[in-house]
Amino acid sequence: MTISKNNLSLRIFNTLNKQTEQIIPIKDGHISMYTCGPTVYRDAHIGNLRSYLMADWIRRCLEYQGIRTTHIKNITDVGHMRQEVLEQGEDKIIDAAIKEGKTTSEIADFYTKRFLKDEKLLNILPATKFPKATDHIEEIIEMTSKLIEAKTAYEINGNIYFSIKNFKNYGKLSGNTQISNLLNNLRIEQDTNKINPNDFTLWKKAEKGRKLKWKSPWGYGFPGWHIECSAMSIKYLGNFFDIHTGGVDNIFPHHEGEIAQSEAYTGNQVVKYWIHGQHLLADGVKMSKSSGNSYILNDFKRLNIDPLAFRYLCLTTKYNTRLNFTFSSLKASQKALFRLQHRIWVISNEKKLENNTKVENQIPNWENKFLSCVYNNLDLPVALSITWELVKSDLPNQTKLKLVEKFDKILGLNLIKSIKYFKTPKDLQIKITKRSLSRSKKDFHYSDEIRNQLNNESYVINDYHTNTIVRPKMKWEKSKELWQTFSSSKEIKNLTNQPPKKKFSIGLVTFNKLSDIKRSIESALKFIDAKDIEYLILDNGSNFKIGKWLENISTKFKNIRTIHIDHSIGEAEAKNILIKQSIGEIIILLDTSIEISGDIFNPIDKTLSNKNIGLTGPFGLKTNDLNHFHDGEGEYGYMDAMQFYCFAFRRNIINEVGFMRKSFRFYRNLDIDYSFQIKNQGYKILADPNLPVIKHPHSIWNSTAPALRDELSKKNYKRFLDKWRNRKDLLEINQM
Known part of the structure; x- marks a missing residue:
């Protein structure tokens, strides 16, 4: 069993067993991990991104322990672009793209690139592989065929359905175990072809005019919602892998369907730990396009808010607790992140003190204090407060910076890298030196004149007892100067x-x-x-x-x-x-x-x-x-x-x-x-x-x-x- 050098290791809530468990890799020193990725017919909203942040923090914790991870995050690029929906004008961007002569694959590629850019802006570590559903039709058909052979699936009029009645463990993840009380699996409408209305689709017959369709033993069609994840996770991670992550809204029916398909296909348990993140509300209600509160990362750009402010905001609430997003809370997180970055920048500029052995011995104590929270079911809010406690402490600056660098390997806020945001041209220091001299001579008229000049040039001056530090204004600070916003x-x-x-x-x-x-x-x-x-x-x-x-x-x-x-x-x-x-x-x-x-x-x-x-x-x-x-x-x-x-x-x-x-x-x-x-x-x-x-x-x-x-x-x-x-x-x- 691999554990960290601090003899601490991650414990997290397993939805399958309904308890907090220590993550023990199936293969010593290696974790295999699957995350349900985006459906690329539109931008991922910030609720999706919170789920991907959770997976990122889990991975960072494991890698901090010295565990190598193989992380698969699928791209769903099939099943969401029906022509009749476009004709209703549901998504004008896609409609316009098709009218301009773009293919559905070009549309999917466009939103895939935007998703990968969003992840980069949030400092989410890139997955080992991002497999596309359309590249795995062969595996999906092969899995579906085997499920038919095993009598857990059946064909009617070119449609293939999974029979939940023939899989005895259906409902073990969500608790929906009574067939008569099962929730409706379908996202849109009831399918009259099914033997049991709660059965779900593995393969759907292509309707007339459908662009995305493939030849199969049952005629032209396309995969169902759940089957693609089963096919890709097993292909890249094997018949038994460590971790599967997603949002709580995926538990039923998506992940329940995955378990049924995958275990009926392999004959055994496929996933050891199922980990789910709670909902992100927006303005107190569930996010949806129809409510007008389905915010995307690009919405922050207009406000010149650093995307990492959203990462900081998500750090303030545990992954398994609902988080209510508001623009007020986002702006507060931007200010808090800036204060943390600013303090670290000031620390890096102050006189560096030599570390002695006694001080160096405190590093493991602080590290253990931080990790004991992080590894306790991903208690990142407390870990963040410990980071603040550290930078405000009387430890030598070099020691603080060493610990911040360690902590940030998990937090992912780019705290040390942010020091470069505060850099100024060398010739600016000449003005600051002159100003400091005028202050020492109590020539405050001249020093105020330089302050006002630098303020007009978008710089901020901070005067301390022993020195003066100047920094550029942040973009969001400049925006506030234009007019007041609420x-x-x-x-x-x-x-x-x-x-x-x-x-x-x-x-x-x-x-x-x-x-x-x-x-x-x-x-x-x-x-x-x-x-x-x-x-x-x-x-x-x-x-x-x-x-x-x-x-x-x-x-x-x-x-x-x-x-x-x-x-x-x-x-x-x-x-x-x-x-x-x-x-x-x-x-x-x-x-x-x-x-x-x-x-x-x-x-x-x-x-x-x-x-x-x-x-x-x-x-x-x-x-x-x-x-x-x-x-x-x-x-x-x-x-x-x-x-x-x-x-x-x-x-x-x-x-x-x-x-x-x-x-x-x-x-x-x-x-x-x-x-x-x-x-x-x-x-x-x-x-x-x-x-x-x-x-x-x-x-x-x-x-x-x-x-x-x-x-x-x-x-x-x-x-x-x-x-x-x-x-x-x-x-x-x-x-x-």
């Missing part, structure tokens, strides 16, 4: 309890279409100076060009104020920020598709002077049964809801009505829901189609794929009905 509504003050300071507040949520933003804002400029109006803009994660334009116009016009959010937040949260920050007696929420063509303010003021009316605007909605809302069709009068194109209400009703429900991340049907919040307090909704506005095409609606926008709209409508389906008493038809 990450959530929690960071923004609520002004609704303060007296109004203006008659009107116009609120506008902007994103990435500058022409719409300009048209909407410029149409209101003629009224802003003429009336007691403020224009409040919520920059919802727009690109730099738009952010700069908004900042410039806010500087030019004193009544325009822009709040910058560093990423795209949900529609309800964005509008809530506008409401919280509004100082007008009347709040008018506008959409960027709206152009003001005349005086909307006096008519709105007149309507809302009637205290029974809580909401007004030009585009009303009616319903008789809550199941379908239709336009008021230019009718003046009371409505059941008001559309968000132009949505006006008195600020003083907020304490009664409350804010919008944050679960509405997509804009569609949020207006209906908030209309009912207002009606629920006894207020009427009045439509005035004569308000002088022009409605242009809605850019978010037009830029969202039809299938996705329908899905998001339906989800929001369900949220609405879940709360209001029993409140037909609020409908105008029942008020007469």
Whole structure:
């Protein structure tokens, strides 16, 4: 048995045996390890990347013990590009690529390269091999054929299914052992060809028009979800290997399916340790494309955040505990990582003290303290705190640097390498020397002059008792100097309890279409100076060009104020920020598709002077049964809801009505829901189609794929009905 020189070795929770176990290699001195890799039809989101970070830390721990690892991480490049899905516009990037004449393999290669780049940016050690599913069709067919021979699989109409009834240990990983109570294995829909609805697909018959298909003994088709991992893991690691990693969402049905296939194929146990990482939530909910919170590493680039800040963030929570990702926590991790890097840089610049034997003897003690946490079921948060304790200790600097270098072989934060980020040109030191001399002579005017000059040249000066150190500003520090940004509504003050300071507040949520933003804002400029109006803009994660334009116009016009959010937040949260920050007696929420063509303010003021009316605007909605809302069709009068194109209400009703429900991340049907919040307090909704506005095409609606926008709209409508389906008493038809 191989153990580390410190007589410590990794113990970790084995999902298969439901207990924490010491990792004992099957072959002394060598670990074979398989990780379920990415599906390369889009970018890996940060939840996927957290799982790959877990595998990386496991591998680093084992290699620190002196164990050689063979790490296989598959690339799934088959089974996710059906033509009918593309025709629905589910993924516009892939759709556009195919229209440009690219093949599915070119698309897969594109996202594979992006994935490998992401791993490199996160300092994840490259796997020994990244086998592609499409290169292993022969092995998949061979395994499937043997499973048919063993009576654990059967063929119907060119489809091959695994019979879970004929594999007695099915469910041993997940605990789903009762066939009658098994969860549905299928990701999408039920397959009527199956003998048992819980059986899963090994080989699927190719549908008409499918591009990715292969010849097999059962006709043209393509592999199922689970079989590729079984085929590739056994090919490269053998019939019995040490570790299989993945996320908890893989336990069932994917890894359960793998166990069934692999063990039915070999006749024996195939994996010794199954290790799973917990979910990464985003803004408190599960990440998904439909929720608009499926963040990728490239989203951090716009904020100039070091990808290693995400690695640091993941170090702060144990791998088997849920981690809630927010941009606030990411920015906090960026600052913490920088402070750690900065402290190490300062240590490396301070006078180096000779290490004596007594001090050198402390190195094993610190190392054991660190490893005892790391090897205790990968308790990296405590290990990180020990690293901080070390750099703050009174140990000699050389000893600190030696230990940091050791610790970082596991942490993977490139702490010693980061010293180079702080290097400055040699000629800069001449200025610093002159400045230090002026400070010693108490010529602070000259020293401040040099400080200001260097600050303008993007350098930071740190004065210490014995010396002065200068460093370049980090990219994220430069970004902060452009304009203040926020990450959530929690960071923004609520002004609704303060007296109004203006008659009107116009609120506008902007994103990435500058022409719409300009048209909407410029149409209101003629009224802003003429009336007691403020224009409040919520920059919802727009690109730099738009952010700069908004900042410039806010500087030019004193009544325009822009709040910058560093990423795209949900529609309800964005509008809530506008409401919280509004100082007008009347709040008018506008959409960027709206152009003001005349005086909307006096008519709105007149309507809302009637205290029974809580909401007004030009585009009303009616319903008789809550199941379908239709336009008021230019009718003046009371409505059941008001559309968000132009949505006006008195600020003083907020304490009664409350804010919008944050679960509405997509804009569609949020207006209906908030209309009912207002009606629920006894207020009427009045439509005035004569308000002088022009409605242009809605850019978010037009830029969202039809299938996705329908899905998001339906989800929001369900949220609405879940709360209001029993409140037909609020409908105008029942008020007469």
